[in-house]
Amino acid sequence: xxxxxxxxxxxxxxKFGDFVAVKGxxxxxxxxxxxxxxxxxxxxxxxxxxxxxxxxxxxxxMAIVAGLNVAQSAxxxxxxxxxxxxxxxxxxxxxxxxxxxxxxxIYGLKPKTIQEKTIDLIQRLELxxxxxxxxxxxxxxxxxxxxxxxxxxxxxxxxxxxxPTGGVDPVTRRQFWEMIDEEAHNGTTIxxxxxxxxxxxxxxxxxxxxxxxxxxxxxxxxLKEQFKVSSMNDVFLKLARNIE
Amino acid sequence: xxIVVQNISKSFKTVQALQEVSFEVKEGELFxxxxxxxxxxxxxxxxxxxxxxxxxxxxxxxxxxxxxxxxxxRNCVGYMPGRFSLYQDLTVEENLxxxxxxxxxxxxxxxxxxxxxxxxIEPFKNRRAKDLSGGMKQKLALCCALIxxxxxxxxxxPTTGVDPVxxxxxxxxxxxxxxxxxxxxxxxPYMDEASLCDRIAFIQNGKIFxxxxxxxxxxxxxxxxxxxxxxxMYQLLSDLxxxxxxxxxxxxxxxxxxxxxxxxxxxxxxxxxLNEKAHKxxxxxxxxxxxxxxxxxxx
Amino acid sequence: xxxxxxxxxxxxxHIFRDKRSIFILFGMPIIQIMLxxxxxxxxxxxxxxxxxxxxxxxxxxxxxxxxxxxxxxxIEQKLQSDNEIETxxxxxxxxxxxxFEKDFGQKLTNQSQPKIQIVSDATDPNVANTATNYVNAxxxxxxxxxxxxxxxxxxxxxxxxxxxxxxxxxxxxxxPGVMTVILMLVSAMMTSISIAREKEIGTMEVLLVxxxxxxxxxxxxxxPYVFLSLINATVIVSLGVFVFGMPIRGSLFLxxxxxxxxxxxxxSLGILISTVAQSQQTAMLISMMGLMLPVIILSGFIFPIASxxxxxxxxSNIIPAKWFIIIIKAIMLKGSDFSLVxxxxxxxxxxxxxxxxxxxxxxxxxxx
Numbered sequence: 001x002x003x004x005x006x007x008x009x010x011x012x013x014x015k016f017g018d019f020v021a022v023k024g025x026x027x028x029x030x031x032x033x034x035x036x037x038x039x040x041x042x043x044x045x046x047x048x049x050x051x052x053x054x055x056x057x058x059x060x061x062m063a064i065v066a067g068l069n070v071a072q073s074a075x076x077x078x079x080x081x082x083x084x085x086x087x088x089x090x091x092x093x094x095x096x097x098x099x100x101x102x103x104x105x106i107y108g109l110k111p112k113t114i115q116e117k118t119i120d121l122i123q124r125l126e127l128x129x130x131x132x133x134x135x136x137x138x139x140x141x142x143x144x145x146x147x148x149x150x151x152x153x154x155x156x157x158x159x160x161x162x163x164p165t166g167g168v169d170p171v172t173r174r175q176f177w178e179m180i181d182e183e184a185h186n187g188t189t190i191x192x193x194x195x196x197x198x199x200x201x202x203x204x205x206x207x208x209x210x211x212x213x214x215x216x217x218x219x220x221x222x223l224k225e226q227f228k229v230s231s232m233n234d235v236f237l238k239l240a241r242n243i244e
Numbered sequence: 245x246x247i248v249v250q251n252i253s254k255s256f257k258t259v260q261a262l263q264e265v266s267f268e269v270k271e272g273e274l275f276x277x278x279x280x281x282x283x284x285x286x287x288x289x290x291x292x293x294x295x296x297x298x299x300x301x302x303x304x305x306x307x308x309x310x311x312x313x314x315x316x317x318r319n320c321v322g323y324m325p326g327r328f329s330l331y332q333d334l335t336v337e338e339n340l341x342x343x344x345x346x347x348x349x350x351x352x353x354x355x356x357x358x359x360x361x362x363x364x365i366e367p368f369k370n371r372r373a374k375d376l377s378g379g380m381k382q383k384l385a386l387c388c389a390l391i392x393x394x395x396x397x398x399x400x401x402p403t404t405g406v407d408p409v410x411x412x413x414x415x416x417x418x419x420x421x422x423x424x425x426x427x428x429x430x431x432x433p434y435m436d437e438a439s440l441c442d443r444i445a446f447i448q449n450g451k452i453f454x455x456x457x458x459x460x461x462x463x464x465x466x467x468x469x470x471x472x473x474x475x476x477m478y479q480l481l482s483d484l485x486x487x488x489x490x491x492x493x494x495x496x497x498x499x500x501x502x503x504x505x506x507x508x509x510x511x512x513x514x515x516x517x518l519n520e521k522a523h524k525x526x527x528x529x530x531x532x533x534x535x536x537x538x539x540x541x542x543x
Numbered sequence: 544x545x546x547x548x549x550x551x552x553x554x555x556x557h558i559f560r561d562k563r564s565i566f567i568l569f570g571m572p573i574i575q576i577m578l579x580x581x582x583x584x585x586x587x588x589x590x591x592x593x594x595x596x597x598x599x600x601x602x603x604x605x606x607x608x609x610x611x612x613x614x615x616x617x618i619e620q621k622l623q624s625d626n627e628i629e630t631x632x633x634x635x636x637x638x639x640x641x642x643f644e645k646d647f648g649q650k651l652t653n654q655s656q657p658k659i660q661i662v663s664d665a666t667d668p669n670v671a672n673t674a675t676n677y678v679n680a681x682x683x684x685x686x687x688x689x690x691x692x693x694x695x696x697x698x699x700x701x702x703x704x705x706x707x708x709x710x711x712x713x714x715x716x717x718x719p720g721v722m723t724v725i726l727m728l729v730s731a732m733m734t735s736i737s738i739a740r741e742k743e744i745g746t747m748e749v750l751l752v753x754x755x756x757x758x759x760x761x762x763x764x765x766x767p768y769v770f771l772s773l774i775n776a777t778v779i780v781s782l783g784v785f786v787f788g789m790p791i792r793g794s795l796f797l798x799x800x801x802x803x804x805x806x807x808x809x810x811s812l813g814i815l816i817s818t819v820a821q822s823q824q825t826a827m828l829i830s831m832m833g834l835m836l837p838v839i840i841l842s843g844f845i846f847p848i849a850s851x852x853x854x855x856x857x858x859s860n861i862i863p864a865k866w867f868i869i870i871i872k873a874i875m876l877k878g879s880d881f882s883l884v885x886x887x888x889x890x891x892x893x894x895x896x897x898x899x900x901x902x903x904x905x906x907x908x909x910x911x
Contacts, residue, residue, distance in 0.1 A: 040407025041378045066477070138259075140281050167281030167404070168431055169448065171540050174494050181478055181495075195405055201497020210407075220498065233408050233436070240409040293752045295910045314908070315754075329745035331561045334553065345549030346753050388749075481650040 003016060006031045006158060006189045007052065012061035014047050021047040023212040029158075029178045029191060029205075036183050036203030036220075037193040038236075044212040045160060045193045052191070053083055053160050066157050079107070082151035085162035087128030089147030096127055099135055100150060107154035114153075121149050141172030148179060152188070159183065161192040165199065200232040208239060215239055246271045246396055246427035247292065251301035254287055261287040263450045264301070269429060269443075274422050276441030277431040278539065285431040286326060289400045293323045293430070299472040306395050314427065322394035324402045328385035332374035336365055336384055339373055340391060347392035357424065358387045361417055375448055379410025386417065397421065399430040403437065416438045435536035453542055458535055465533040466493065470502045470514055474523035483521045487514075492541055501537055546755065550763030557737065558767060567733065572725045572775050576782045577911045579717035588614060590674050592639040593631050595622040602648030606685050610641070612876035615677050632664050639663040639674050651689065717873045718783035720844030722776060723864045726802070727838050730809035731816065732830035734765055738817035739826035748910070757908050765810050772806045773799075783875075792878030798871065801884070804891055805867040809834075812863075818905040838864040866891045 007029035015023040023214035029035045053075030063070045066080040104114035200206045207217040227238045247269035254262040269275040294314035308316040321395040403411045439458040446454045491503040639858040644659035650657035663671040690754035741747040783789040842864035866887045873879035
């Protein structure tokens with residue numbers, strides 16, 4: 001059974017002056033897949049992701065997301081995707097409800113739908129008691145879970161998550177991954193970047209980016225077999241040694 | 245004792261950042277502070293480096309009181325705050341020279357101490373700090389913190405966001421520094437780094453809830469952990485959660501770590517239960533706890 | 544000392560590697576001086592006016608000829624009746640109408656206070672105001688000449704020469720003003736931003752946890768700006784002198800010394816700001832709102848203090864820039880020596896000490 005590709009990237013390149021941040025990467029992501037986009041800080045992950053979600057123009061190459069060429073119809077693409085990043089996700093000075101209403105509004109949801117979704121979302125995350133409190137007051141883990149749910153409000157086909165679990169405690173990290181897993185089971189494609197190598201284990205397939213290039217791409221299991229090691233961390237270590 | 249912390253408490257406007265924290269670090273020890281963001285690690289570092297005053301309790305670094313003798317402490321400690329504090333517009337060499345002069349020394353004087361680390365970044369000594377990779381920035385920041393041969397070294401999340409290779413190298417460097425009899429207090433959110441310390445303290449929500457060597461912490465962990473795998477991991481997780489008296493089910497990606505509260509619970513019972521749920525390629529192993537298991541199951 | 548020099552060296556690296564700093568330091572003073580000197584000016588030229596001469600005698604003709612002769616005004620039209628005044632204003636070309644009452648010349652010779660009415664189009668109040676003043680000045684001047692011509696030596700001779708700035712050259716007021724603004728900008732804003740930047744990137748933490756005394760850190764950060772501000776002051780004064788022909792009638796040494804004092808005032812304000820600002824943005828905002836605006840508005844640089852409402856006049860006294868502008872104007876234009884500006888100097892010195900004491904008190908050897 002061959003699943004359809006929801007993201008197709010061909011020789012995507014981004015240059016900033018003399019510096020080549022992304023060096024002609026190519027890969028596909030299948031529908032309903034959890035795709036891990038791994039690499040250290042500065043490897044080019046975020047730059048590549050920004051091109052996929054249409055907020056950065058590629059220097060060359062092509063990216064097709066949800067059946068649309070990002071370079072030509074960036075706005076159309078944006079309607080089909082959700083985005084959440086570690087740095088910016090929600091407004092700290094708005095309450096939980098206000099944040100949901102605001103982001104629902106941005107994506108053009110009807111007031112009634114927003115109303116329903118707000119109630120549902122707050123219930124699911126068990127945030128009833130703090131629904132009218134400012135997001136800034138919440139613990140980091142809660143914030144990240146809420147941000148993820150908000151990114152899903154408009155039922156996008158793909159969700160892009162940029163380092164969603166940075167600095168979150170291990171228990172909350174796992175709850176977060178359970179949420180991701182559930183969403184993937186509902187058919188949403190998940191594209192996630194992380195620098196926690198052990199989190200690669202939660203993904204269906206992972207790519208490892210080093211210095212702007214994708215140096216490995218496969219299921220975690222196969223990568224471990226290929227490099228004859230027991231953890232994804234060791235995969236990375238071996239990979240780096242091979243490149244040197 | 246190189247660091248003594250007694251009942252330190254600190255609160256900011258609405259948050260209690262540290263509550264009655266106490267621990268001691270021996271001379272030449274590599275002591276790890278393990279906990280997530282917002283646990284209070286940075287606040288504790290700032291109190292020990294005399295940048296903040298505690299509201300309650302006492303603390304001594306290299307025998308000096310953090311409240312009264314801050315000048316003496318500032319003369320003999322090295323500090324590397326989170327997000328490597330370097331001057332981005334200065335080159336590698338200029339950064340190092342600056343910190344050396346600031347501490348009234350020269351690169352040559354303490355070159356032995358930083359030699360191992362510095363040779364790795366020396367080829368880039370004329371490059372500005374902002375153009376370095378995360379791993380190189382981290383090494384430069386460590387050189388800057390070491391240049392005056394401190395007695396105690398404070399490293400606040402030195403490996404966050406750095407690639408695994410640099411992380412590994414970094415810990416090897418710390419081991420070598422330890423041999424020079426430098427006391428090191430290091431914090432990290434990565435559980436797998438905990439086992440590289442002599443002793444660790446778990447910190448969460450401003451409280452320290454366990455202090456011991458990583459070996460002892462694992463040895464003292466009572467509950468039995470079952471590592472469970474099957475073809476349908478998604479289903480497996482929800483099935484495991486249904487088992488009565490389940491203490492915890494934590495996914496590790498390709499496997500799930502399962503703990504049951506009842507001592508009479510056995511591998512056979514688990515096997516039977518999951519077989520009933522028709523899991524394919526079921527694999528159950530009784531395993532030894534990892535530091536992460538202990539952290540997550542600490543109440 | 545070696546530590547201090549190392550610090551200063553590092554500070555210069557920062558400044559010379561940041562394009563924005565370089566621009567603010569060296570581009571801004573030149574642009575501002577040129578802007579104020581050439582473009583923004585209080586002078587008027589060839590303003591179109593109309594005359595309604597109800598007297599039509601020798602005196603009014605002479606006066607009108609005199610006004611017409613000046614390059615400030617261009618007599619566009621002669622009106623016949625009061626009704627026409629509004630019509631010409633509505634057309635928009637005429638900015639000012641001069642109305643001589645009947646028997647003007649006669650009353651002038653009788654000394655029975657002849658009346659001239661000046662009606663101006665105040666939709667552009669600046670031009671209206673200046674034009675009115677100029678017409679006034681010309682008329683005053685004429686009346687004096689008349690009096691002298693008649694051999695009437697008795698009575699008051701009103702000296703209406705424009706003292707110190709006979710040509711009413713506005714650049715004379717702008718050079719001191721711009722100098723004040725730039726010194727404020729460089730000294731207070733740039734230092735507060737550069738200290739805040741160390742806090743932002745976290746290096747302040749490392750510096751605090753070093754054997755350097757916190758005051759050494761601040762002095763090291765401030766010193767380069769004293770030096771650069773002095774260069775700036777020199778550039779501005781030179782531009783004023785050589786490009787706009789502004790005189791320095793007083794002592795150059797006194798001028799330099801007063802400038803150093805003001806630079807220190809501004810630096811201490813900058814340090815004070817940096818004790819409260821945690822980020823470059825906050826530092827910038829506080830300097831802009833708290834320093835630049837009052838300097839521009841309340842110092843008498845653009846708006847004369849005497850014409851401000853009383854509360855603002857009182858407020859202007861706490862603006863250090865006001866005193867500095869008074870001092871340098873006195874030195875440059877009036878050629879005053881220290882005995883004439885010691886009072887203002889003392890006020891400035893007092894303010895400086897106050898700010899330094901306040902920042903020492905507010906300065907933290909820790910993070911909070």
